[in-house]
Amino acid sequence: MTRRKTRQVLPLTALLAVCAGACGSDNLVQPVNGRPVILSLTAFPSAIGPTDSAIVVCDAMDPDADSLLYDWITDSRLTIKGARPGDHSLYSTRGSSRVFYRGTVVPVSDTAFVQCMVRDDRGGVDGRIVLIILR
Helix, strand or coil: CCHHHHHHHHHHHHHHHHHHHHHCCCCCCCCCCCCCEEEEEEEECCEECCCCEEEEEEEEECCCCCCEEEEEEECCCEEECCCCCCCCEEEEECCCEEEEEECCCCCCCEEEEEEEEEEECCCCEEEEEEEEEEC
8 A cells, every 4th residue: 555545544544443432332422301390380279168179280391392290199188089098199190180179087277288290201300389278
C-alpha cells in the first residue's frame, strides 16, 4: 500500500473502532422519564351529609404521554366506590375520578381526606390530598 492510501485508511479504521466500541458499551444514554404531574385534585361537593357522596377528580398529565394509573387512599371516615368492604384504598385504576361515600362510624362533624397518587409505567409518581367536610 502506498503511503498516501495508508494515511487515508488509518482515520477511517480508528473511527470504525471507536463506533464499534461504543455499540458494546454499558454506558448508553437512557431517555429521561418525565414524572406525571397532578394539576388539581378537587372534591365535588367539598362537604357531604350522612347519606351523600362526593366525586373526587384528579386532573393529571404526563410530559412523555405515558399511560397513567391512579391509586386512591382514604381513612375510615369515607368508603370508596369499587373497593372491597373495609378497604380504604383502591390501587392501579385507570379512571381519573372516583366516588366516595360517608362511612358509617363518623362523628356528627369531621373532616376526611382523599389522597390520589398518579403513576406512569416507568416509575414516575405524583400525589395530592383533598379534604372533604363531613356534616
